[in-house]
Amino acid sequence: MELQSFRRLAHSRFGIVLPDNAESFLQSRLRTLMDRTGHRDLEALLQAAEAESNGDLFIDIVEQLSTNHSYFYREPAHFEFLSSVALPEITERLRRQRSRDLRIWSAAAAAGEEAYSIAMAMRTFYGAHYQDMDAGVLATDIAKRSLQRGAEGVYRSETFRHIPQAWRDSFLEPAGEDSLRVIRAVRDDVMFRWLNLVGSMSALRGGFHVIFCRNVMIYFDAPTRERLVQSLTHLLAPGGYLFIGHTDDAEFARKYLDQQRPAIFRKRAGS
Ligand SMILES: C[S@@+](CC[C@H](N)C(=O)[O-])C[C@H]1O[C@@H](n2cnc3c(N)ncnc32)[C@H](O)[C@@H]1O
Structure with a gap:
């Protein structure tokens, strides 16, 4: 999948707007996921996500793009x-x-x-x-x-x-x-x-x-x-x-x- 297609998909399916410097943002956010899944670079990861029928890898990627940080009694x-x-x-x-x-x-x-x-x-x-x-x-x-x-x-x-x-x-x-x-x-x-x-x-x-x-x-x-x-x-x-x-x-x-x-x-x- 091209970076632009991924960008469009992340927005249309999950509402997530990627920054202008999407490539370097994705590289740094997805490093740990790439290490875990064994994909050598961003292109390989996005391609694998596109090829997968159940969409789990796509969701794994999207998960990394927003921060999950929270704590008890916030605000x-x-x-x-x-x-x-x-x-x-x-x-x-x-x-x-x-x-x-x-x-x-x-x-x-x-x-x-x-x-x-x-x-x-x-x-x-x-x-x-x-x-x-x-x-x-x-x-x-x-x-x-x-x-x-x-x-x-x-x-x-x-x-x-x-x-x-x-x-x-x-x-x-x-x-x-x-x-x-x-x-x-x-x-x-x-x-x-x-x-x-x-x-x-x-x-x-x-x-x-x-x-x-x-x-x-x-x-x-x-x-x-x-x-x-x-x-x-x-x-x-x-x-x-x-x-x-x-x-x-x-x-x-x-x-x-x-x-x-x-x-x-x-x-x-x-x-
Ligand atoms: C910073 S946390 C907020 C947690 C908690 N509500 C708080 O205020 O501490 C943001 C959460 O939004 C989730 N998120 C991002 N896009 C989402 C979507 N399209 N649908 C549901 N949850 C989403 C992320 O996975 C993340 O867990």
Whole structure:
């Protein structure tokens, strides 16, 4: 596959816009993958990706192009808002609807650091009443290796350095040198699935009370960002909340939703 075809494909299938100096960017980003797969250069790797029928190598390549870096309790104001405003309000609405079904989605979840932080916030908020809820977090990403790491729930200790001490005491256990594991109960709260935010979302039932979609839109151009925000808005329940990253462009979130706080938006209750 020519570099230009790869560029077009990465954009049309995954929304990823490669920089102008694509060749040197790809060379440096894909070095480890080339070493692992035994391809001698970029051309050979792209050709192998084109020849492969299941598309796995193509996804492996795309995985390397965006950063999967994340950590627990990233942007604390979001988790404080979740606990002090969003969850009380949603719980009251569910109570009126006689429903226990609390639906939360961490879109572009990387290895689950955000999804587990949400699960810990939920468990802390509900305390003993958590058992009365039918609550869980859907965590999706295109990076298969990250999803697998998320399901295992083991992270370097420094990934947790921002979380409240009470969470550390309640939800983590030692897992070898300088690593900690999220306890089983919290691991069971999160369901990891592969999902491309630029592809079809028809597999999702919608009606989400909360969607976190943070620090992924930076990879997309404006038309892709607008389509994504439209889809997320459609998938939110009336009165549901969308959290985006503080450095994400908020133009389209502002266009389709009501802003509540920096990087926090709400779908109108009647819409
Ligand atoms: C920087 S991480 C964000 C993790 C987390 N949301 C946070 O804010 O810490 C960006 C993630 O977006 C994912 N990603 C990139 N393009 C995507 C796409 N088209 N669909 C779904 N996920 C995508 C990457 O694989 C990566 O895990």
